[in-house]
Amino acid sequence: MMARRAVKNKAVCGADHGACLFRPDHPIEASKTRGQAQAAWIAIEGWRHFMREGFDTRTIRNIAMTGWNARVQRWRKGLLCPDQIVLPPRPAEDIDANTQDKLDEIHQLMQITYDSLPRDADIRPRSLRRLFKQFSSLKRPIIHGLLRAGETMNVIAPPKVGKSWLVNDMALAVATGRPWLDRFDTERGEVLIIDNELHPTTSAHRIPKVMAARGITDADVSDHIFVSNLRGNLKDITSLGTYFNHVYEERFRMIIIAAFYRMLSANADENDNAAMAGVYNTIDRYAEMLGSAFVLVHHTSKGNQSYKSITDVGAGAGSQARATDTHLVLRPHEEDNAIVLDAGVRSWPPLDPIGLRWNFPIWAPDAALNASKLKNDGRRRKPKDDKPTEAPWDAERFVQTFIDAEPKTAVVIKAAAKKSKVSGRQAQTLLEQAEDEGLVHRWRFASNQKHKFATEPQPESAGKSKS
Known part of the structure; x- marks a missing residue:
């Protein structure tokens, strides 16, 4: 008990929040956690301070807090001294000259654009009677x-x-x-x-x-x-x-x-x-x-x-x-x-x-000018030529065009379809659809030979070769 009390007495506590900043043999991770919590609180205090000063979010983030972050980086590079804990700088204290000049300039512009301009508009609702009476004519x-x-x-x-x-x-x-x-x-x-x-x-x-x-x-x-x-x-x-x-x-x-x-x-x-x-x-x-x-x-x-x-x-x-x-x-x-x-x-x-x-x-x-005749520089997409619309590909058309009684492999069929601008994936889909609908028949051969497709069923004599 005496030993624990001696260790506690050696702890250095912050004067502002009473948070324990340093204690011999204290676990490092716990110290980091307390430090992160204190840093977050300091940042929140600083943000609130600048909001009370009337600065917008972008100014606080890009100028005020950026300048504070630079001061924190300089602080963290300083040597640690257990006998004298140096607290990190606060956003609204000891502002560097460059940041302060920027904030002063923005604050001055705020005074120009708000304080010296007309008073805020009266946004209270008006009855129609009052509205008609107060604004009886246009400007x-x-x-x-x-x-x-x-x-x-x-x-x-x-x-x-x-x-x-x-x-x-x-x-x-x-x-x-x-x-x-x-x-x-x-x-x-x-x-x-x-x-x-x-x-x-x-x-x-x-x-x-x-x-x-x-x-x-x-x-x-x-x-x-x-x-x-x-x-x-x-x-x-x-x-x-x-x-x-x-x-x-x-x-x-x-x-x-x-x-x-x-x-x-x-x-x-x-x-x-x-x-x-x-x-x-x-x-x-x-x-x-x-x-x-x-x-x-x-x-x-x-x-x-x-x-x-x-x-x-x-x-x-x-x-x-x-x-x-x-x-x-x-x-x-x-x-x-x-x-x-x-x-x-x-x-x-x-x-x-x-x-x-x-x-x-x-x-x-110039009254002679037709105002509807605007110049078209040709960059707009040109209308397509009036060409006859090609019929969409379906299983029946696919079979009539690329498959007959002579059995062909899928590779040969797809190659012929590609010449007619039918993609390989579309050809495969149409071929499977045609088979499901009974429009084509699959011819099977030995296991080391590719299957073929034809409009006629495979005769038994074409008998599937045995491997």
Whole structure:
């Protein structure tokens, strides 16, 4: 008893949980088990700490806990000293500078995208009476037939088809209050173009060309269109929160982002429906905060677009078409220098497709174009030639084609069937079926000879040779 008490007194216990960390002659496996349990508890505590800080699961796993794991690896390489037990580091303590910088940056972006944006939406249910009274009319139009204030619109087109020229024309139409493409009336207001593809020199070169083609003077738009060229200084959708903090409400009637794919964060996958739904949710909050309509210029996927429905056109996840209010697509017409504009709209009546003809530097409607004649680049599977359908193989046809009164081995029969594109397995199945149905008969010979098949029964005189 005295000896056991002496050993217990020598044990070193942790001050936090009272767990026994070291004891002379203690079984090694028991020590490992306690160590694993303590490590799991420390990890759980750390995970809960970062969740309370507001970090999401991916950030905790890939940044916070990864940094902690590196510190644990350094700890485990240290020398053991029975006289002084050094507890393993905890995830939320003594964070290394690199991990802390990353967490601080993410935390700052969280403050931008949540705290500085409009207050959370009122999601309490409303009676129909209250709903009708509070929302008696739709939001004000920006481009009649296509877009309203606070809505988002995708503009989807193949690369290098001229969509940048088209949206410049759209911006000029809204800035001057003129109809866009001579069809869609607009409500005049200031426009912001956030361009992450073109250099400032390119924008300064292109926009005046469109102005000249439309007969618009500098005085008409010089103080009504604003351009922010971000090429070489890219911002993703999330970090634009800081940018928009300096834009007062309803300053811009319309905000154009070109090109949308370059606004996605490094970790965002445009093929991930959940990730893209989150991106559009952020844009919706910007639109609500600013009272502006957002136009997102994006590209199509590779391949033939002519056979796809409107909402299937566009690279990436399908949620991009479903999350937006207007999904406008441009697809090549079968005639050269022509495209077809079509759109799926949410708050407007359905839109008929429009044929547009390229007349540098603008697209103009051409009533002579048949909007249903989309260009087919031939990549879609071609229909099969109208050849007479070959009758399916059955036991009766198989026997009529490959077996007669002259006995043949199964090998010879299968070889003949193979020339008619009947596989060996199918031929074996049909041969067995024919035998079961009595359409062919098996001829047996000596044990060292192969059986044969014929349409006539084996005569007894062909007598099975005795071995």
